[in-house]
Amino acid sequence: MIGNSNNEVSYTKIVNAKAPSFDYGHDGGGIELFGTMDNIKIHDNWIENTVGFIEAGGYKNSLTNISITNNVSLNNNGFVDIHNGGGSFASTFKNVDVSHNTVIEQNNAAKQMASIFLDSAHQAGQISVHDNAIYLNAGDSFFKQSGDYHYDNVFYRNSNATHLYNDWGMTLNAGETFATLTPAGTASIVQAVAAQSGGAGSTLVAATQVGLTPASSVPLPPVPLPPVVSAPAPSLPAVPTPVPVPAPAPAPAPAPVKLARTDVAVVDGNRITSTYDASGTLTNKVVLHADKSRDVYASAITGKDYTSSYTSYDSTGKAVLLESFRTDGSLVMKKAFGADTTTETYDAAGTLTNRTVQHADKSREVYVGGVVGKEYAATSTSYDKVGKIVLQEQFRDDGSLIMRKVIGLETNTKTFDAGGALTSETQLHADKSKDVFLSSISGKSYTAEHDSYGANGKLEFVDRTNLDGSHTQTAYQANQTLTSTADVADTFKSFGSNTFVFAAGFGKDVIEGFHAGSGRGHDTLWLDKSEIADFASLKSHISASGSDTLISLSATDTILLKNILPASLTEVDFAFEDHGLLHA
Numbered sequence: 001m002i003g004n005s006n007n008e009v010s011y012t013k014i015v016n017a018k019a020p021s022f023d024y025g026h027d028g029g030g031i032e033l034f035g036t037m038d039n040i041k042i043h044d045n046w047i048e049n050t051v052g053f054i055e056a057g058g059y060k061n062s063l064t065n066i067s068i069t070n071n072v073s074l075n076n077n078g079f080v081d082i083h084n085g086g087g088s089f090a091s092t093f094k095n096v097d098v099s100h101n102t103v104i105e106q107n108n109a110a111k112q113m114a115s116i117f118l119d120s121a122h123q124a125g126q127i128s129v130h131d132n133a134i135y136l137n138a139g140d141s142f143f144k145q146s147g148d149y150h151y152d153n154v155f156y157r158n159s160n161a162t163h164l165y166n167d168w169g170m171t172l173n174a175g176e177t178f179a180t181l182t183p184a185g186t187a188s189i190v191q192a193v194a195a196q197s198g199g200a201g202s203t204l205v206a207a208t209q210v211g212l213t214p215a216s217s218v219p220l221p222p223v224p225l226p227p228v229v230s231a232p233a234p235s236l237p238a239v240p241t242p243v244p245v246p247a248p249a250p251a252p253a254p255a256p257v258k259l260a261r262t263d264v265a266v267v268d269g270n271r272i273t274s275t276y277d278a279s280g281t282l283t284n285k286v287v288l289h290a291d292k293s294r295d296v297y298a299s300a301i302t303g304k305d306y307t308s309s310y311t312s313y314d315s316t317g318k319a320v321l322l323e324s325f326r327t328d329g330s331l332v333m334k335k336a337f338g339a340d341t342t343t344e345t346y347d348a349a350g351t352l353t354n355r356t357v358q359h360a361d362k363s364r365e366v367y368v369g370g371v372v373g374k375e376y377a378a379t380s381t382s383y384d385k386v387g388k389i390v391l392q393e394q395f396r397d398d399g400s401l402i403m404r405k406v407i408g409l410e411t412n413t414k415t416f417d418a419g420g421a422l423t424s425e426t427q428l429h430a431d432k433s434k435d436v437f438l439s440s441i442s443g444k445s446y447t448a449e450h451d452s453y454g455a456n457g458k459l460e461f462v463d464r465t466n467l468d469g470s471h472t473q474t475a476y477q478a479n480q481t482l483t484s485t486a487d488v489a490d491t492f493k494s495f496g497s498n499t500f501v502f503a504a505g506f507g508k509d510v511i512e513g514f515h516a517g518s519g520r521g522h523d524t525l526w527l528d529k530s531e532i533a534d535f536a537s538l539k540s541h542i543s544a545s546g547s548d549t550l551i552s553l554s555a556t557d558t559i560l561l562k563n564i565l566p567a568s569l570t571e572v573d574f575a576f577e578d579h580g581l582l583h584a
Contacts, residue, residue: 001032008041017050029055030076034089036061043067043262044204048074053103057083058091066096069262070202070275072104072190078115079103079134082127085120095292096127100275100284102193102201103134114144114166122147124316125292129153131284133193133201135181141166148173148317152296154200156181156193174319174337175311199284199301199309203277291315306332361385376402431455446472452480478521484509496521502559503582504528510560516568523573530579531557535571542566 002009009031018028030047033040033056040063047053053073056063073079080098083089103115115134118127122145129149134142135156142155146165152175155164164170172178184192194205262275275284277300285297292315299308306324314320322335330350335343341358347370355367362385369378376394384390394402400420405413411428417440425437436451448465460477470489473482478497484490484506492500494513500523502509515523531553532538541552549566551559561569 003035005038013046052078055081057089061091064094081117098129108139118145133197154197501526
């Protein structure tokens with residue numbers, strides 16, 4: 001039991017520290033903190049088969065700056081019991097650090113209480129539980145109280161009845177995982193947990209297996225006996241003196257064992273706790289700042305795609321930055337927490353392979369780099385708050401844009417060449433019809449093309465921009481509307497039952513395959529009322545031109561109907577619309 005400040009318990013092995021109890025069946029335990037105290041260090045201890053590794057409380061006392069690090073707790077029916085509220089032993093706690101411990105319960109029952117037991121809900125600044133490896137064979141839960149006071153722990157859970165929290169909650173905090181323990185040959189369970197926890201847990205594995213054997217079990221060296229000499233009897237002949245038998249040499253003393261250690265220093269007001277393994281390698285460093293923010297460095301990590309990590313916490317204990325590194329120091333992953341959470345991953349060459357920005361409203365952007373085997377080297381995808389894609393982009397190695405797709409009620413897709421010029425644009429409408437615009441065309445008689453498709457997927461018309469700036473418009477279905485391009489010559493090709501629109505200033509146009517007359521499938525010319533008011537006024541503007549018909553609305557606006565005679569035209573072949581409607 002510890003009852004006052006500035007005490008340390010280290011490099012100690014405690015086994016079977018329990019006795020029968022009328023109240024509890026068995027009682028006892030490894031270490032007890034009771035009363036007001038400050039600056040307590042409990043590290044590098046092995047405690048086994050007791051009733052709890054440590055219990056802390058008092059009679060409304062204050063316990064501050066308690067460090068419980070790098071210990072092994074084996075089959076103690078509980079690890080940490082903190083009386084932070086409620087009951088006769090309630091006390092106040094501040095800055096209790098529980099880190100890099102290995103906790104193993106092989107014999108606990110299904111109704112066993114939580115391994116880390118807080119009487120009352122956690123309050124900010126009370127306790128921090130991190131970088132521990134905890135194995136429960138059964139038992140109710142790892143923690144009694146939920147909260148953000150724990151992080152970067154590995155939990156081995158062998159029963160579906162075991163929950164993270166006593167309230168059946170299962171939500172992990174930052175850096176935490178549920179894991180399955182794989183037997184490792186003849187290795188003990190402590191060694192197996194240490195090998196598979198990726199830097200979490202205690203480094204006190206080799207030392208406890210070799211160097212903490214109880215003194216009573218160490219064999220004593222044999223003691224050499226003096227030589228025996230027989231005295232001659234007076235009445236008997238002399239007997240030869242026996243030759244002394246040399247005693248065996250003393251057994252050599254056990255070789256000294258290097259133990260893991262934890263050093264604590266205060267530099268410029270910062271409390272620095274450094275943990276080393278038995279070989280002297282730094283495995284963990286915690287820098288606690290005056291404002292209670294802290295930086296945590298972990299190294300010599302095995303079994304992961306990184307060998308070291310850095311985590312920064314603000315004064316409330318929330319993680320604000322997490323980074324992991326390879327052996328050569330190159331960055332593997334970076335995660336920044338805030339209003340938005342940004343996660344980045346990098347390959348060994350330092351190339352950004354993924355960036356995810358998660359917003360508070362659950363919308364997010366995902367960037368993927370280092371893509372091989374595609375015409376693009378990177379992609380960017382935006383999701384709305386319900387997880388639907390709203391934007392997709394593809395990029396070349398040099399960062400230039402290849403494709404952008406905007407998704408909503410309608411979908412717009414654009415592609416670009418290496419010089420940044422637009423090469424195509426597709427507008428997919430809500431009714432599944434679409435318009436495709438091709439541009440920057442080379443090696444053809446035209447430089448641009450507009451293709452229109454119906455909701456059934458069939459091509460309806462094509463409008464090509466020729467090298468000289470004129471247009472060729474072709475209808476492939478009935479009931480299509482083709483509009484003359486202002487100030488340039490258009491050549492139209494009719495399918496039948498088509499409408500041709502001519503606003504004032506349309507130029508000199510030609511229609512091939514015009515269906516004249518009033519019969520089924522005839523075409524219709526929409527003319528601008530500002531140029532011609534009605535069919536009666538139009539008649540004087542219609543004339544024959546060889547086997548064709550020429551309609552002259554002005555010196556610059558004419559329509560030539562190929563292979564159509566004026567007499568075949570009827571009033572139903574024309575419609576006269578207000579100028580504003582034709583430009584709508």
